[in-house]
Amino acid sequence: MIVLGIETSCDETSVAVIKDGLLTANLISSQHFHKNFGGVVPELSSRAHLQIVNPLVKSALEKSSVKLEDIDLIAATAGPGLIGALLVGLTYAKGLSLSLNKKFVAVNHIEGHIFSGFLMEEKPEFPFLALVVSGGHTLLLLVKNFIEIYKLGSTVDDAAGEAFDKVSKLLGLGYPGGPKIQKAAEGGDAFRINFPIAELKEPYNFSFSGLKTAVLRYVQQQGGIQNLDEQHIKDIAASFQMAVIKALIQKLKRAIKSFDVKSVSIVGGVAANSLLKEKATELAYEFNNKIVIPRLEFCGDNAAMIAFRAQTLFESGITHKLDYKPYPALDENSFLSL
Template sequence: MTILGIETSCDDTAAAVLVDADVRSNVISSQHDIHAEFGGVVPELASRNHQRLIVPVVQQALRDADCTADDLDAVAVTYGPGLPGSLMVGLTFAKAFARGRNLPLVGVNHLEGHLYSVDLSSPAPPRPYLCLVVSGGHTELVRVGPNFEHSVLGATRDDAAGEAFDKVAQLLDLGYPGGPAIDRLAKMGDPAFHDFPRSRLDEYDFSFSGLKTSVLYYLRDLGEEKEDVLKDHRADICASFQQAVVDVLVGAVRDAARETGAEHVAIVGGVSANSALRAAIEEAADEDGFEVYMPEMAYCMDNAAMIARAGAMHLQAGHAAGATLDIQPRLRLEKPEGVS
């Protein structure tokens, strides 16, 4: 089965071709340079640039896969959650492409794409597994079972972990996106430099707004010393903030794994590329005795290969979208219609 995957939920225009379980191409056109001067994604700019990029990105994906539209068996596309304008560009293109080629269309929940991105690497986790989704817009702890069973154990009540990275990076004048910049500097810093708060709510829910605000107040209270402290200790502040985030995430995973008896744990999403998080979860796995799975770096960030993978699973289960498929910007993790 040869599937074209399309992903435009935020500011990356992505297309990929999956042949059975083999990723033949995975093209991502990033808009980071466009949004950097604004310190974050500007929705209208994102949708405009998706319109400009979607055709050449899909064409490149087909070329890289050494195939043509005639070789495709289906089209899979993200229909939520995400920015409405961005989602609309990808879904409109996918519906027109599928209709023009008389191909089945599969709507994919962006979060499902992340959940199953670990299937793109070997070995893939057996079901059930515990999965932490950590990205710019989402932080959720999910039990993933067979037949699209998704049980959300906990989620953020406010800022997602990735949002906290971006906002703290702004406070430290590190630019956008903030996650990679903080990760790079943190490697040269002391995580014990400052004790930022670690917030955990009921059960496995998260809150990162207080941590972000704590960094804001810490910098504000430095007063006239702020510039000197940033000059000498910017890396230390990055390391201290990052350690607080990692402690919260890994602590929740460890608690959930113990309580549920999970033997297999996955970490997915853009923040799963963070070096400190990867190291900490590997250490936790060694100490607690569970197996850990993380996507290759190419599949951590938003990408279309994961959408094609989830789309293939839906097709194999007999799920296909109709012409009435519409965007759902606030889509949540749940079973598809018709799944028992």
């Protein structure tokens, strides 16, 4: 079976091919120009996807030694994401499906992340806990199989990735915030400032808005960013990063204690954070759980996870019609409740 996956939810255009269960291509074209604007500009993102998606598909097929007519299943991200960007990949995939008379699957971007660990040699074992930490989403999920996904908790305000971006901008470190904060934190004292961790009524929910505000107030109390030397900024970055990771690990530990799981998987862009990897690995070992964190190319937005998720849906008897509409926001009701 040959699956073609297309991902255009935000500022990465990606095309992947899975051939008889083997990933033969996972090409990613990143739109680095957004850093000049301090964030993703939706219309510019859509235009960039339009320019690169067709050449990228041709390159992926060539790399995989596959012809268009050989493809069995065509998939694309339907949401959540920037609606204009989503339309590019989704419409392109639908066009291929129609012209080639091939099956089509619309993939939920978050579900792609949830199962991105299966792209690794050492794969998660069901049931497993999935901590999804990306730019726009923070979710804690209990995954029993490829269809039964239960939502334990989510963020009530900012996602972890959003908090990284906003604090990075506040500290004058730039965009994207995740790698900028991590780099600054490497030379900082993570225990210099004791930033707060929100404790919510719902045991598995997250909140990062208060933490972001605490950083802002701290900077204001110092007389503004202009009064901070380089070392002080590094210390703030390290202390902030530590607070975010503590909040994530705290809820993950609570879930490990409450549910009988075989594995833990940390996925999404923030999963690339080295401190999160370290603390999550320590936690998994403490409770004798397998820990699976995807490689860097599978942490961020990529089409390999979209193609893989599409194949699991297809094998479960799920395909979609060509009138399937894109959606900008995640409907968390799409996950099951315990």
